[in-house]
Amino acid sequence: MLEETNDNLPQADGNYDRETAPSVQTDPADDSVVNNVVAVGEDGDVLKKKSAQDAIDDSNAEESEDETLKERHTLPMKDYGTFSLEQLVDALKELVVTDTVMSIKEHVDEIKKAFTVEFNHLIEEKKEEFNAENTDSNEEFEYHSPLKSKFDEAYSVYKTKLNAHFKSLQTNLKGNLEDRLAIVEELKNLINPQENIKDTLKHFNELRERWKNAGPIPKDKYNHVWNNFHFHVENFYDYLHLDREARDLDFKHNLDQKQKIIARVEELTQEADVNKAFRELQDLHRMWKEDIGPVSKDHRDEIWNQFSELTKKIHDKREVLFENLKELEVENLIKKKEVIVKLDQLAIEKVNTHSQWLAQIDKVEALRSDFFAIGKVPTEVNEATWAGFKSAVRKFNSLKNSFYKEIKKDQTDNLNKKMALVEKAKALRESTDYSSSTPVMKKIQDEWKQIGHVPRKYSDKIWKEFKEACNHYFDNLKEHKSEENSEEVESFDKKKAYLETLRSFEMTGDHKIDLDAIKMHIENWKQLGKVPFSRRHIEGKFNKILDALFEKLSLSKKETDMLRFTNRIDSLSENNDTRKLDNEKIFLMRKIDEVQNEIFQLENNIQFFTNTKNAKKENSIVLEVRKNIAIHKEGLAVLKDKLHQLRELDQ
Known part of the structure; x- marks a missing residue:
């Protein structure tokens, strides 16, 4: 195929020689005379100096190659860096069900990048935990995540669709390019003075219709092939002896269409959403270039200049937007550096308890969430910032692991x-x-x-x-x-009946006979066994009856006290109430110490009075003190007997 070049183009003053390859000044849509502006990539980086038209042509060439790319603008880009692993998997699964696989490519790339970062961080944490808990060097670290399997499965579906799409696209692009080059070649050879003008016009219109339906071609060929086609279309209009009336009518129609586009672009200069305005501007440039034919030379420069100036206004606004995004990325960088500084501080702050480490871990997780929520930083420092973040987290984990390694011996x-x-x-x-x-x-x-x-x-x-x-x-x-409770209930019923018998007991008046009878009742009572804990009040009723009987006996205070004590201790012993027995023992020991101290103090007082000159006058006081000493010694003997009885019970 012959590709038309501009080598034979004459000067732009409109002079031409019909014997040479005809040429005119092409539509300024192909010029690079529009003021240069900075083109910005998808990530906001400055790429190189480009004209507004060049930037639009490049984008239109890409979308012309694959029309599904147009739909990417309908999917607003999300900040996938703030998503959890679960959310990233769900987002990917939702996207891959679409048939327009290229429209989601940028989203899938961002999701994959975010998932890789997040998952690698998780693996590092799990590996550090494994190393902290396992000292066996022969045991290898393994970690399987169901989320990773789900992600890989969804991503595999996407890659399969993408490969199939590219394969089909490449086949179509090659065939379409050959068709368009053939159309250009036919258009170039259309000028034939010997042919009837009506037949020529008919052929020309057929070629234009075939051009519209020819389909996408490779983006690197797009502008060159279109320029050749456009050149020969203008050549056909301007330099052949055509039907002037038909030509002028077509020029007028094209002028009207382009003026409508200019009016719409003027409205777009006021659009608040700059990206939305720029996307529509791309479509308008595509219509200007592909769908609408040339206008008369009288209006050609003027109308193009209007269009290009308005284009530059929108493009300049977009440039300002990207500059603002760059400023935001710089602010994000400052914030992320602050997070890293805080992480570095935690990485040297030693704590000594598990609970304190849990609090430190929560702080790191909060800072980690803050880091990912901040947003993008300038691409040229992205790797360094991420490396600083990973280093700070790694140092913290190293400090944490050293602590848990130290306490691992204690855990063993x-x-x-x-x-x-x-x-x-x-x-x-x-x-x-x-x-x-x-x-x-x-x-x-x-x-x-x-x-x-x-x-x-x-x-x-x-x-x-x-x-x-x-x-x-x-x-x-x-x-x-x-099983025991049933026996205890039976014992309670027996004791309850025995109490009624005991209440009718009459004393004979004979001290020995009555004392033996009371002791027999006590022994009988013991033989009846234990009662349920909740019904032990019956023991108190029995003791009250005994106290009344002891009052009627002519026993000494010591004998009465010891009988009551023995009965109570036996009851506690039967019920295996070791706590109360221990308390009783402690009480007796303390009481013995108190009485002994009291006796010692009273004996010291006697020495004081007997050593004074007036000891005879104080004799009544001394006698009172001696009397108290005797009472205390008698009580002390009872206490010791009780303690002795308890100790014998232990043995």
Whole structure:
């Protein structure tokens, strides 16, 4: 195929030689005379100096190659860097169901980038946790994430669609390019003075219609092929002896259409959404270039200058927008650096307890969320900023892991202690000696609570074993108590009936006979057995009756006191109330100390009075003191007898 070049174009003063390849000044839409502006890439970076028209032509060439790209503007870009892994997977799955695969390419690329960053961070954390908990160098780190599998599955669907799309597109582009070059070649050879003008016009219109329906071509060929076509269309209009009336009518129609486009572009200069205005401007340039033919030379420069000036206004506004985005990215960079500084500070701040480390970890997670929520930074510092963030997090994790490595030895010791308690609990789980085993089991449970953390991979297992052993023992104890309760209820009923018998007991007046009878009642009462805990009030009623009987006996105070004490201690002993027995023992020991101290003080007082010159006059006082000493010594003897009785009970 012959590709038309501009080598044979004459000067732009309109002079031409029909014997040479004809040429005219082309539509300024192909010129690069529009004021240069800065073209900005998708990420906001300055790429190179470009004219407004060049920027639009490049974008239109790309979208002309693949029309599905036009739909990307209908999908607003989201800040995927702030999404969680779950949200990124859901967003990808939602996008890949569309058939217009190229329209979502930029979104998928951003999602993949965000997912890779987030997932790599997760892997680093899991690996550091693994290294902290496992000292066995032979055990390799492995981590499987269902989210990663879901992401890979959705991304694979996207890649399959993308590859199929590219394969189909490349095949079509090549064929369409050949068709368009053939149309240009036919158009170039259309000038034939020997042919009937009506037939020529008919052929010309057929070529234009074929051009419209020829389909997309490679974007790197788009502007060159279109310029060739446009050149020969203008050449056909301006330099052949055509039907002037038909030509002028077509010129007028084209002028009217282009003026409408200019009017719309003027409205777009007031549009608040600059990106929206620029996208519509691209479409208007495409219509100007592809759908509308040339206008007369009298209006050609003027109308193009109007169009290009308005184009520059919108393009300048877009440039300002990108500059503002660059400023925002610089502000984001400052904020992210502040986050990194805070992370660096946490990475050197040592704490000494697990709870404090949990608080530090929460702070790091909050800063990490802040970092990702801040937004983009200038591309040229993006890698360095990310590296600084990862370094700060890594240093924090290293400090954290060193702490947990230090306490791992303690956790191993705790594990050994708890395993020993598990063995004790298992040894007692089948015991039926409940009176001795129950306190031991309770002590084991208390000791378990006092022991600290164990390595996480063992905690559930040993807790399950310990819990099962304890539950088994106490379930047996509960069942045993249920059996005992029926006997205790029966004992209560017997004691209740015995109280009625005891209330009718009459004293004979013979001290020995009455004392023996009371002792017999006490012994009978003991033989009736224990009563339920909730009904132990019956013991108090029995003691009141005994107190009344003791009052009627001519017993000494000591004998009465000892009988009552013995009866009460026996009752506590029968009910296995070790707590009250221990309390009684402690009370007696304290009371003995108090009485001994009191006796010592009184004896010192006597020495004071007997050593004075007026000791005879103070004799009544001395006698009173001696009397008190005797009373205290008598009470002390009773207390000692009681304590002796309790100690014999222990033995």
